[in-house]
Amino acid sequence: FLGTTYEAVKVAIEAGYRHIDGAMIYFNEHEVGQAIREKIADGTVKREDIFYCGKLWNTFHPPELVRPALEKTLNTMQLDYVDLYIVEMPTAFKPGDTFHPRDENGKYIYHETDLCATWEALEACKDAGMVKSLGVSNFNKRQLELILKKPGLKHKPVSNQVECHPYFTQPKLLEYCRQNEIVIVGYSPLGTSRDPMWVNLKCPPVLEDELLASIGKKYNKTAAQVALRFNVQRRVVVIPKSFNPDRIKDNFQIFDFSLSQAEMKAIEGLNKNIRFVELLMWSDHPEYPFHDDY
Ligand code: A2P
Numbered sequence: 068f069l070g071t072t073y074e075a076v077k078v079a080i081e082a083g084y085r086h087i088d089g090a091m092i093y094f095n096e097h098e099v100g101q102a103i104r105e106k107i108a109d110g111t112v113k114r115e116d117i118f119y120c121g122k123l124w125n126t127f128h129p130p131e132l133v134r135p136a137l138e139k140t141l142n143t144m145q146l147d148y149v150d151l152y153i154v155e156m157p158t159a160f161k162p163g164d165t166f167h168p169r170d171e172n173g174k175y176i177y178h179e180t181d182l183c184a185t186w187e188a189l190e191a192c193k194d195a196g197m198v199k200s201l202g203v204s205n206f207n208k209r210q211l212e213l214i215l216k217k218p219g220l221k222h223k224p225v226s227n228q229v230e231c232h233p234y235f236t237q238p239k240l241l242e243y244c245r246q247n248e249i250v251i252v253g254y255s256p257l258g259t260s261r262d263p264m265w266v267n268l269k270c271p272p273v274l275e276d277e278l279l280a281s282i283g284k285k286y287n288k289t290a291a292q293v294a295l296r297f298n299v300q301r302r303v304v305v306i307p308k309s310f311n312p313d314r315i316k317d318n319f320q321i322f323d324f325s326l327s328q329a330e331m332k333a334i335e336g337l338n339k340n341i342r343f344v345e346l347l348m349w350s351d352h353p354e355y356p357f358h359d360d361y
Contacts, residue, residue, distance in 0.1 A: 075312075080106045126166055149198050233338070
């Protein structure tokens with residue numbers, strides 16, 4: 068079955084995108100892989116032009132499950148390697164193929180989390196050539212430090228993928244990551260799809276912001292393009308999501324203008340310190356990352 072993801076990835080590569088953010092838990096890696104392979108076969112790109120990020124899900128944290136999980140991604144995508152493989156969340160769940168393990172009361176079944184042990188298994192995958200770089204996601208400062216200070220650390224995390232947009236600008240984590248040469252990859256850079264199933268709607272829509280719209284008007288750009296440009300200009304990687312061909316193309320048209328320092332400052336001032344993605348259903352996990360200030 069090839070659906071909307073397959074089409075969207077092909078449109079994106081044609082529009083100039085090279086970084087594709089995926090995960091086993093999105094259940095569409097076969098579509099992403101097929102789209103990438105077709106765009107290579109038709110000469111649009113070479114494999115080395117593409118940067119695919121895959122993610123280790125919570126149920127595969129035990130070291131002996133790490134390599135099989137990555138192998139499964141490579142098999143599904145029919146790729147020889149991924150460019151980046153990241154720990155999707157610092158919260159381990161009961162190991163196995165049930166991605167959302169729950170007890171008879173519907174409560175999530177967690178698992179003892181040893182981030183350093185998981186990390187060592189990832190390092191072995193890199194040494195085996197299955198992945199070029201390793202990273203993390205949804206890690207707070209303490210959890211990053213755990214890895215960075217691990218005795219015998221062989222490969223540093225190169226990136227931390229976290230929520231980042233004009234209403235949640237991550238000033239403290241960004242500064243910490245800069246000091247440690249960790250790239251912040253900003254998810255939900257447009258403020259999410261506002262799906263009430265998983266999004267905190269107490270935070271107003273980013274794309275309806277008047278400042279973003281008025282700055283956009285000056286450059287003949289949309290609020291979305293200004294929001295993306297803002298992060299790119301402060302060296303935060305953005306991974307906007309769209310299934311709509313016109314919006315996929317629009318979201319790439321952010322390299323032909325630049326925001327002034329005053330505009331950057333003004334947009335930074337929009338920060339509300341409210342997360343759209345709180346993941347509160349896991350807030351009782353011992354490694355739930357968002358209790359800490361950053
Ligand atoms: P669609 O797929 O219909 O384009 P985020 O990247 O922050 O997760 O936001 C994704 C949401 O924003 C999706 O609902 C997507 O819907 C929508 N979206 C993506 N690009 C734009 C844009 N340029 N203008 C308005 N909405 C957009």
